[in-house]
Every structure is written in C-alpha cells, then in structure tokens.
Amino acid sequence: MAKMILIDQQACTGCRQCELVCSIHHTGTANPARSRISTIKWESEGFYLPVVCQQCLEPACATVCPTNAIGKEATTDRVVVDHDRCIGCKMCVMACPFGAMGVDTHESRVTKCDLCDGAPTCVRFCEAGALTFVEADVAHLAKQRASGSRFAALVGAHR
Amino acid sequence: MKASPKSREGQVRCLNCFERFRPEKKAERATCPSCGIEWRISYPYPTTPKIRGPVWDHYPTPE
Amino acid sequence: MALNRKLAFIDLSSGEIEISEIPRELREKYLGGRGLDIHLLFKHLEPGVDPLGPENVCCISAGILVGTPASASARTHIMAKSPLTGLLGSSNMGGFFAPELRYAGFDHLVIRGQAEKPVCLWIHNGEIEIRDAAHLWGLDTFETQEAIRDELRDPEIKALAIGVAGENLVRFANVVTGHKNAAGRTGMGAVLGSKNLKAIAARGTMGIDLAQPREALEYDREVCNQIASTKFGQIMQRWGTMFIYGVTNSTGLVRVNNFQSNQHPDSEKIECENMDEHSTGTAGCFGCQLHCRHRYVIKDGKYAGTYGEGPEYTSQGAWGAEVGCRDFPTILYGNHLVNKLGLDTLETGSLISWGMELFEKGIITKEDTGGLDLKFGNTDAVIEMIRQIAHREGFGDVLADGPKGAMERLPAEAAPLCVHVKGMSNLHSDERPTPSLALGIATATRGSDHLRSRPAIDLYYLPEPLLRKIYGSPVPYDGPLTSDYGDYDGKAWMVFWQEMLYMAVDCLGVCKFHTIFLSPNMPAFDEFSKWLKLIPGLEMSPKDVWDVAERAYNLERLFNLREGATRKDDWLVDRYFDEPTPRGFDVVRNKTLDRDKFKAMLDEYYELHGWDKKGRVTDETLERLDLAAAVGSN
Secondary structure, three states: OOEEEEEOHHHOOOOOHHHHHHHHHHHOEEOHHHOOOEEEEEOOOOEEEEEOOOOOOOOHHHHHOOOOOEEEOOOOOOEEEOOOOOOOOOHHHHHOOOOOOEEEOOOOEEEOOOHHHHOOHHHHHOOOOOEEEEEHHHOOHHHHHHHHHHHHHHOOOOO | OOOOOHHHOOOEEOOOOOOEEOOOOOOOEEEOOOOOOEEEEEEEEOOEEEEEEEOHHHOOOOO | OOOOOEEEEEEOOOOOEEEEOOOHHHHHHHOOHHHHHHHHHHHHOOOOOOOOOOOOOEEEEEOOOOOOOOOOOOOEEEEEEOOOOOOEEEEEEOOOHHHHHHHOOEEEEEEEOOOOOOEEEEEEOOEEEEEEOOOOOOOOHHHHHHHHHHHOOOOOOEEEEOOHHHHOOOOOEOEEEOOOEEEOHHHHHHHHHHOOEEEEEEEOOOOEEOOOHHHHHHHHHHHHHHHHHOHHHHHHHHHHHHHHHHHHHHHOOEOEOOOOEOOOOOOHHHOHHHHHHHEEEEEOOOOOOOOOEEEEEOOOOOOOOOEEEEOOHHHHHHOOHHHOOOOHHHHHHHHHHHHHHOEOHHHHHHHHHHHHHHHHOOOOOOOOOOOOOOOOOOHHHHHHHHHHHHHOOHHHHHHOOHHHHHHHHOOHHHHHHOOEEOOEEOOOEOOOOOHHHHHHHHHOOOOOOOOOOOOHHHHHOOOHHHHHHHHOOOOOOOOOOOOOOOOOOOHHHHHHHHHHHHHHHHHHOOOHHHOOOOOOOOOOHHHHHHHHHHOOOOOOOHHHHHHHHHHHHHHHHHHHHHOOOOHHHOOOOOHHHHOOOOOOOOOOOOOOOOHHHHHHHHHHHHHHHOEOOOOOEOHHHHHHOOOHHHHHOO
C-alpha cells in the first residue's frame, strides 16, 4: 500500500530542519527557499504547521495542466510532473490550494515534493516527530488510539 | 528516538554521593541506598526517572 | 562557492554602505562569527571611546556554519565596546535571524556612527537599505518585528530589535529576535539604541553552497543522533535549561536573596516540572533537534493569558530564588516582560536582588524606592522594578546604569554587596564551592560570564580517565585533573580548554548545548573539524580549530587590556572569600573561596595562556598566534 507523509501539527517545534535538509537533498545547497516543504509559523501564537504536497487523490494541479504533464504514479501514489511535457505555464502553481507546487528559478521548472523517491528526507530528520511516513490506509489509526487514550484515562480505564 | 542508553535505563544518580540507583517503577520518592538521602522523583518520560529535588523534611542539616 | 558571503560596513552618520568580500585568509585565521568579529572590532575601533557615542563600532555576524546542516546552526553574534563594563561587549543569540542574514548574502556587518533619527536596516538578497524607523520607536521588541513584516509585506522576514530599554540606553539593554532569543549580556541593545538603530530586518533566498552536500547531510544525521540520545539531550527536549535548578538547588549551588544563602528548601513551586501546567509545547531554534524552550500561556493568576517563550535557567533564578520569590507565574511573566522591553534577564534580576538586599539592610529606604516595598519575595515589586528599569523611572533609573553606574549613585555600603565581575552581574549560581566555575567567571573576557569559560561538567564528578579523554585533546595535557569540584588543582586547564571550545562554537555559530557544556557526550573539536571540511570545505584539523580559537581569544584579551583592564579585574568580590555558604551537602556547605589558592590558580591560568604574571599577552604568544601585526597596527 502506498505511503504518505503524515503531519502531526502539535508536535512541530518550528525548527525548520525539514526545509534545510529538503533543499540540500534536492539542490545540493542549503536554502530553505528552495525546499519543497515549508514550516509556516505564527510566532505570536506559537503555532507551527509544516505544509507540503498532499499528493492529492484528485490533484487540482493535474486538472488544470494544459499538457497533461501531471498525474498520479500508480505504485507510489505520488503526484508527478513529467517535465518533458511541462511547458512551465504555472497554472498548477495557481491551482494548488496548499501552495505545494513552486517555481524553482535556478532550475527553471516547477517543483513539488516527490517523497524523495520513497525515503523522505524531511521525515528522516524530523526529531520532534511531526513528520512521519506511514501506510496511507492506516494513517488515521494512531490518532484514533491517542484520542481513545484520553477518553480511557478520563474514565480511569488505564494508566 | 527517545531511548536512554540501555544500561542506564531507569537509573538516577544521587546528587550527594553520585552513586547510581534505580527507583521503584513510577515511584515519586526514592532513597539512595548508598547515602540515605531521600529524593523526590519526576518523569520527563514514562520510564525515565529524574531527580526533582530532595525531600526537604529529611534533608541533612548541620548540627 | 561555499564561502562567498559578504561583509558590509555601514556608516549610520553618512549613510554610506560598503560591501566587500571576506578574504579567505581571514577565514582561515578567524573562521567567522565571534572570532572574525573581534578581529574587525579590534581593527576598526579606537580605544577609549564612549560606548554610547558615535565612535563605538558594532559588529553583527552569523557564524561560518550558520544556515547549514551543522546541528542548531542558528546563532547571531553581536560585539562592540560595552556600555556596562567599558570593556568587551559581546553577546550571542539563537532563533532564526542569523540564517536569514546568511541567505540574504551577508555574514558580517560592521556598523559605525550614529543616525540622526531612528532607522532600521533592511537586508535582502545582496542589498542593504537604511530605512526610516521613527514609527517603530517606542514599540516593544515583538511589535517591532511584526510591524516590519507588515510594512514590507513579507511574513518570512526575520528581524532583530531593541525594546524601550535600548532606546532609553539602559546599560544592559539587550537585542531580541523572535519572542525570546536574546543577545542579552553587556548592553548591546544600548549600543544600538545610542546609534538610533531600532532594528535590522533580513530576508534571503540565496542558497549556501556546501563542499560535500550528501556527506554533510549524512554526518548531520549522525551528530543529531548522538546529541538526541544523551540523557541531557532528552531532558532538554522536555524541560529545557530549567532542569539545572533541580541539580544546583538540591546541592546548594544557587544564589538566594542575592548572596545570603546558597540553597532554599521551598523549591517545589519553582522547579521545572511546574512548566507542564502552562506549556503549550516546545520550540526550537533553526535546525535544532533539542527544541529546549517552551511556548506557554500563563494559566492563572494576575498575568493569566500571557503568551511567552522560555524561560531559561537564568530567568528561573532571576525571578525566583534570587529575589526571594517562589511563584512560577512570576517567573513566566518576568521572563516575558524583559524580553518584551529588551532587558538582559540576568542583569536585571541580579540588580533587583541587590536592591532588595540594600533595602533589607536599610541602606536604601522607601524614600529611595519611591514608596515601593522592595522586599525579598515581593513579586509585585519585582515586576514593577523591571518596568522602572526599562523606562528609567524612579529607582529603576539608578539600577539602569548597571553595577558600576549604580554604585556611584548609592551609599558606599552598597558596593560590597553587589555580586559582579568587571561591572557585570553574576548568574544566580553560587561559585563559592566550585573553584573552576569561580575562575571562569572571574576571567571571562566580557565580565562575569557563565557561557564563555564554564567547565560545567566539573559538577558531575566524572571519572579521571574520561576527564583525560576530553581535556587531553586536541592539545595534550599532562597536569592534574580531578573529579572533585572542590579542588583547585587542574581547574585552570579545564577553564582554558572550555574557553577555546566555546570560542570555536561561537565562530561556527552553532549552539553551545550541542557541545561539551552540560554533557560530556557532545560534539567538540573533532566534530568541528569534520563540519568545516564537509560544509565550507576548509581543511582544518581539530588543533587548527583550537589555534583559531586561541588567536581570537587573545585578541579579546588584548582588547580589554587596551581599554585599561588589569589583573585586578580578574577577581571576585570579597563576599566569595569572606562569607561561607550556610547550607547544602557537605561538599558545598561552609565554603568560601581561598584567596591564596585562587591567586595560585589564576597564576597558573595566565601561564597556560602564555600571558605574564600581570595577565598581559607576551610577545612570544603574539608571535605564535600570528597577532603581532594586528596589535602593531594600533
């Protein structure tokens, strides 16, 4: 079953290590501006949220692409850009509700998260555990268990 | 990712005599077997004890 | 090219900005950060100037590894002549400003002169502008940063700012980025305030080349694993530096009621475990896996609802036992207030506690305090004093001048009760039982300081073979090393070694908690050498890194000597020698420092540094460190 990056917002400490290592993995330079993942921070509220391509099941980027350069890859479930077909019109950049599709001016192409071909670097380096790479079909279970624990503690069912 | 070194798991180090000892699981108080100082214990993680401070009532005072 | 970040000279009087390359030779001699800053400051500052006048020079930098995959590579360094001590002013802060400065193309800024009206620097992708900041003057440190982001319409801008304390030239005003990352010590905020420089904003998208990117990433993973697996690392992730209090107060190593005791038994309410009640999570600096600070919303009481970040061990002491308080919300609020107003938490707390002792002993009265009941334990008075100091009101105006300035305005009996070195207050740790820590604060180049020379691991009674392993590399050492922190023998070397380590760390721009500071199982010279090879591609052995540190450290010493410091200043106030510790375990109780032994230790310390008996750098040392030219030119 395909895996997905699961974001635990509450665990994020805002360190932006994910941005740093993503940019190094993909570009060989240290430059969060070229990272495919961004940790958006609201400093005065102490609210931090990593935002990355959600590898949508029905990607808006694919829908608007005039050359059908964007599609879902069957084995990994990734949304992939075929750069041979892509004309760089940037409609996908406009269409994506998450801002996950970006433009890399160094490479003159649109870029997005490609899950690092199966071993996401951001996940590898996230110490806080805000980013995990999990089987998509059971991604919700950990949260169900956590919510169940809170209820169980309330009724004294477990310690 | 949050595992303490295996050999030292569950141990604390007495701040008086520096000997290591293992408090009872989840105990909030523990006495150093070496020097007898009684400590309050807290848990940064469920199985990782840390000395929080002395039990002040039993703190040694000079004669 | 990995080392292509620029240096900018900014003259606020004329408005001229001159941008230049940083010669490779300078990188090899000083690396960057604090090391290159002291070279620049020593070169461009005339001795004897007024630290709050236009002739003072302020160097602001990002360390050579900032913004790269060396763990927690986040740190900004600020250096100038200090308005607090009249000697070296030097302070360091984490957060996110330094990486942004580097991504904007700059590693070093040298700021001179004085703007006619409040200004702000705006640095973005290779360009620097001086912008009008009259509308920012009067805002607190957070508001200033937010206002800049709003005005320039970019929420990703990072900024450093002074608060009203810096505007009011409080001699220990700090510089803040984010909510609590502060360059706290030595009054760098007052220097910026005197230049009418309210803030510096940066935004950059220029990547930093890495010599071996793939290897650097793998090594980062390895180092992060090492750091996060230590017990110290895990406790930091949970409760931050406040865990230290559990160790020091339990033993008898904290200042209580200024200096009147070294331990207090009603610690329950201010132990770090209380943080859980108010915490909304933890936060970390750029690239850091220890995320050692808390985000909090004060849960109840007078200040309920206040959002803040921190507090550190220093604030726990400053707003806790040092001022006789045992109320956790006061610690949280005090921490928040000093960050907002732009005051050094350490200096502010220490001076207020001094004021409280003076009040207790009747040396000052309600007449002096404007009716304020400045008693130990009066939490309202503590908060009020913070406000008064920042605004230079009432008795706050006296304390705002720092130890030296305040002593001139207070009765003679006040001076001996002040706990300071070279005119800078001491951390709330009690060094009477710990000669090594005492030597460190007595000799640190920026005045009383616990972050530039502290062999904190001396407190852990580590076995001698481990001490030999640590302190015997990269420079061999055959002298004594003991596990006992009550000894004087072998401690001079430990302090020297740590000075070199911390200097190296400050040149690199990484966090001290990721080095041999509070844990022996952390990166040190070997790791620094590897980082330098993989990241900027500098071939430097661990010993080469030590040499850079020693060179820069000696320049700091020369700076102070040039400003009139002498051996007399490398000492502690009489209280350390005359008043025995009243409490604690046997190893710390009834202790004073011994003058003769301290003198002998100081002699040894000077000798190890290659200084003469008066603490002056010898010609031989200047030659060995290739500093003769630097000194000769002045």
